[in-house]
Amino acid sequence: MSDVQSISFERQRIEHLELKNITKRFPGVLANAHVDFDVRAGEVHALLGENGAGKSTLMKILYGLYHPDEGEIFINGSPVRIASPNDAINLGIGMIHQHFMLVDSLTVAENIALGLPSSRGLLTDLDVVSARTEMLAKKYGLLVDPGAYIWQLAVGQRQRVEILKALYRGADLLILDEPTAVLTPQEVDEFMETIRQMTEEKHSIIFISHKLHEVIAISQRVTVLRNGRRVDSCPTAGCTKHDLARMMVGQEIVMPKLTTPPKRGEVRLELKNVHAQSDRETPALRGVDLQIFSGEIVGLAGVSGNGQAELAQVVTGLRPATQGQVLIEGRDMTGKLPGEIIRCGLAYIPEERMRDGMVQDFNISENIILRDHNKDPYAKRGFLLHRVIAEFTDRLIDLFHIKTPSRETPARNLSGGNIQKVVLARELSRQPRIIVAAQPSRGLDIGATEYVHNSLLEQREKGAAILLISEDLDEILALSDRVAVVYEGRIMGILDNKDAERERVGLLMAGVHPD
């Protein structure tokens, strides 16, 4: 292990880090206003706040990616200047970003070695890096193959690479910006274990998450931001989820639930013996049969990587089915182009919204009309009707509480959660006949999650057929009329809402038939 430690730079350990009076303005937004924040060695300090509250901004300032307009940073009582990520790394600060910062075409070891001095001077020393990575990986339970390419890895493994990158650089303090958003419940448990181990070794951890039970389970202190300002800080012990939610939003939030029985109509979406391959050309779907009726929500539960993503892509025409049929309102749509399928009234909230859901360089209006830009009422005879588009966008910004300086702001300048709201707003406002929603509340704050859940229920009332894909069992159980459990590309069972107890669903997710 001494080998691993020797990599860290000649400097004092971070015992206490303080951000004082940090203010950061973007054009039209006050992202941070006089924020104080501190963290000690061996402590997990959680940072909470709604989408766009300024959490990521504050952390990017600490990591040297943004420069504050006002304020100072202190390490062990002395002021430090962090002008770039390099400064942060040299001071012992590591950051796991809200969106992965990995080079897909490089291997794990190459990603870790990137930017570090090599023991062989100008030449890379990937074998040394691999060996050290494996040692660190074993120590913290972050197993991953150093020779694998990033594009070959599942999200959970990518997350491990991100942590290894920081640990390898000898980080004392780790900023974790929504690290659990993309993890499965099992992976979250393992991740929490890693965090505990790191704090035992006197690492300092800043933890950002919208999942309040995680915050309660792992942190010693909580700080809440609202509209860029620090609202409150307090010890976590003794706080309940409700307390935290109230601090964040300023009011009580009750998550919506199914209350009425479904007004079932005709079959809108039907899958018959659908087979498909994954990106790695292994079988991902092996004969899926599923019917979704008008006026009902079918939840697709399952451990991530059991074919959920592929199923959504086959239905929306983004992935070919190798066998079987997809019927939309009785018409065979297998192998049709996504455009034709959309025209049948299908709305799709993709899992990878940053990549598949929008154009980053387009502004909000443009992203909102992306699908229907050539149609009434947004366009007439090939000309865009800017006034109509503007009004419509403003209405959605208002309805979905999208936090943005204006409708002309490019999507990439929005906070992570607000980017997702734009996609949701576009898809749910199209009066869809069928909705495929993949992880619709991932990365959303509780207020926004409530809104999305209510919107899905409203669409159900209006008669849409809804396929809800989620790894969050609470979400599935609260909203689904029927719960379909997928395991290794097959439907293990379909349970009615009243029979869908947590244990039963859990067993099916593990591939076990209860009877």
Place this chain on the structure above:
Amino acid sequence: MITDFFSATVLIGILASGIRLATPYLYASIGETFGQRSGVLNLGVEGQMLMGAFTAFYITLRTGNVWLGLLAAIGVGALMGLAMAFVSIHLRAVQGISGIGFYLFGLGMSDLLFQKLMGEVKTVSGFGAIEIPFLSSLPVVGEIFFRQNLLVYLAFLLVPVAWFVLNKTTLGLKIRAVGENPQAADTLGVSVAGIRYLTVTMGGVFSAIGGASLSIANLNVFQQNMTSGLGFIAVALVYFGGWKPFGVLFGALLFSMVNSLQLWMQILNVPIPSDFAVMMPYVLTIIVLVLTVGRVRGPSALTKPFIREG
């Protein structure tokens, strides 16, 4: 006539000059490979080659020293590369357009200087053939490979060196990372702008040497627009070669051999219209690019300026 064409001497001649003709492609394409792997498309290669060719020629003519000529070309190439880097990295200009600008600049400037400073086509004695002891006396092979001038040898040496730098050094790792995901490289403290300045400047230097290899090694003359599209083919070769030095080598040899073939056909009066013969390499460019499109994926961040807001 036709029978002459297939004689051993002619075949050896075609191959030997094919090797020599590959030289300017190699310098320019390898330089461009570095730039593109780091995410910058430089379409100004042709202009940089012309400026390099003129500078090398003129300084050699004046001083009688080919080494000074080569050095001057390197200096001019570095300046042009730096200018391209400034415009595309610092000012974040649209790379395709600014590259065309640099091409036009190089084309016009080299011609203007030629008119003002020389006025007529002259010749110099450039880098002479170096016979590699023993190897050059091998039958056939010796004549094809080992009686070339210094710049030819260096061009072929550049290929494995470039491969090594890209794949085995920390600099190469940074270049590849910056071209694929500059944001990620930035968060690890890699200077995206620094790496791109380096590769684009280097590209300018290599393009200029490529130009010099024409004017003071292979042909020993300077004429206006003497590269006639070679720099653009060099850019195409980077795509053809899949952004890999050995792929680029293969492409460069393919083109230079076809070129050599068509030159010899003209020399030997093979009854084919000369226009048609001259067209061959260009037609080949188009065919090859059509066939290779989409075969390999280029660097993801190619042509995208990097901005870190805040």
